[in-house]
Amino acid sequence: MKKNTPNKLKILNDPIYGFIQIPNSLIFDIIEHPYFQRLRRITQMGFSNLVYPGANHTRFHHAIGCMHLMQKAISVLRFKQVQISKEEENALCIAILLHDIGHGAYSHALEHSIVNGISHEEISLKFMRQLNKEFNGELTLAIEIFEGKNPRKFLGQLISSQLDIDRLDYLKRDSFYTGVTEGNISSDRLIAMMNVKEDELVIEEKGIYSVEKFLIARRLMYWQVYLHKTGLVAEHILMNVLKRAKQLAEKGEQLFASAALHYFLYNPISIDNFTDKTLKMFSNLDDYDVFSAIKEWVNHSDKVLAMLSKMIVDRNLLRIEIQEEKFSEAYLLKNQQKAIKELEISEKDVHYFVFQQPITHQAYTLKMPIFILNKKGKLEDIATASDQLNLQALTIPVVKHFICYPK
Template sequence: MYIILGKTKTNKLKILNDPIYGLVSIPNSLIFDIIEHRYFQRLRRISQMGMTNLVYPGANHTRFHHAIGCMHLMQKAVQALRSKHIDISEEEETALCIAILLHDMGHGAFSHALEHSIVDGIAHEEISLLFMKKLNEEFDGALSLAIEIFEGNYSRKFFHQLISSQLDIDRLDYLKRDSFYTGVVEGNISSDRLIAMMNVRDNELVIEEKGIYSVENFLIARRLMYWQVYLHKTSLSAETLLVRILQRAKSLAKDGVKIPGNDTLQYFLSNSIDKEKFTDETLEKFSMLDDYDVLSAIKSWCNHEDYVLSRLSKMIIHRKLLRIELREKEFTQKFEDKLKNKLVQKLGVKQEYVDDFIIFDKVSNQTYSKKYPIKILTKKGKVKDIVKASDHLNLRTLSKPVVKYFCCYPKNFEVN
């Protein structure tokens, strides 16, 4: 705060200190007011990487960190494009910064876990859009252009590509940030170099040919980060366990069993929330739900009378996670039957609870999709797909989807 002529006025042109980029500036008062809004401040209480800190202890950064970093990189991208005579107005720059700042607003507690347990059939991107529209009402239409860009309806296609594509600002920040906080150096991409190489041809975002090796490094880093961090088997076990706990709590609540938790969490446990039922009231409740609510409830569930809920809750609180086994092929019925028999015989689990402690599922990852190609601008002015422009044969391999099947089960017995 500072004083002018006896009146108190807030200095809205703040500078933040980010551990990745150093000093990050808030460009104008509108963006400052959006950051100050309670919807956005909630992101301070939403972990960027869910339960990954159970594997990488440093991974405690939040969606707030990520959003601020994205805003910073968007400012740099606009500057880079302007230096190449791409006309971007001040209004468009503000809209781009708002769109990327709010792109993850719809994430629930522990990021992706709530998408598969407490709410159903509505992705975080859709909830982000609902938040943006609500904020647009409060800010008298000041977010209209940002929403148009976010939805991909603005005439300048490359604006949306900066928000959402295979080489967007979102990925440029989260790979570098997650690499930093986990200590996994393989994910440390050169975001500055990639942004400096951005250009526009025929209304599409392209990367100049001299940046091709940076793009290759980006794609390889993304692959390594997915299998070494995001889909690390212990991270996968922890998130699967978290989802199973929330599903169990929700199932019990529907059956009339009393489940401890604050009013906000109780709302989502007691109601079936899907896309059609996601009302303004639901959005308001969602804006009040964060990691702290869920973790606090799980701590209390450790002593719940329900055997399954209490056992699963203790596993995650005390980090006694389920063992996980990954395979390239689906597990056979013979394997499943053998596993269930051992759970009953060696651990003494009642037959009725067996299915609650054994989880079969699968994960998939495709590092590069030819459907939405990263385009390289050659020195001769031609535009090519990175796969054709690159002499790195692995890029063709990276465009193939990889599917892995996994099984989670209590770890104090082995399966041969």
């Protein structure tokens, strides 16, 4: 009897782009792999849904959207006589599909609490190398492009630059799901204006206004969404919850945790000891493990862990103030003393509830310019090619300071 083989040329329906086609069976098999399916359980925007209730989309969503935009970009460049081989096309689609595979639960919170000294990019690379073994070396070129080691510079720029496919998807997607229309960019128009000159990924002159809009949209999305004060507080409380849990685990305290979370709480994790076993455990760790643990920790005997966990579960967060200058030591001390008295906690634990930090964002950096290809065939940095005075201002990093303390 003939065995049923699955149809691997599936079509997915995306709320932003409509139908997305999976281009071939290798990419289908990568998407089907448990490592990639885990991205369905990692939210794209962490705790932003505490501010924007619609922001529940996942890293899986984003990665599939990126693959779709990459296919569009490749066909535009080929139409403009840029030579891209079948192997390079496949490698670009795989590299952009897997660019975020190393993200931990709630995106960046794990990197700053229980997994130290190893970034999500390095974990992405470990996943890609592991998949490369399983797929008999078929990801070698994708890894080379992802690492920026391919001699054709523009291939790497499609994956990572100031106008890469990743940004073209997440700005449009995050704007759609949050309902913040200021971030809605025309990714189609930007891709249609792409070209390659002197091995650089460039935008043709008639696309200059779309690039301006893109840079301004990115700035607005950062201050209005990604660095929104409520989202900031929630993320820092989450990091403090995990730091506290890790501290208790190091002392041998018993904590409710799934097998994967238990592994990361009870073992020191760094880049030096990130083994194949660690990678396997990491591939089983997602938002569900973290949130189900936090729900249990609300009743833990450790007061600090219980209070912080309850803040997240009930969305009853710390108060936050943001200003241009750093808050004075006297103001910090005053809030610390008040918290010690009102929460009845010790001086050594007050930093979990009262803390200040700078936040910084630079909308455009001159180190990795976006080049405009003018009518004479010359390349010009967008900051000088644009008649929009604001663009020069966008190259200056904006630094603000925030302080959090109990209400």
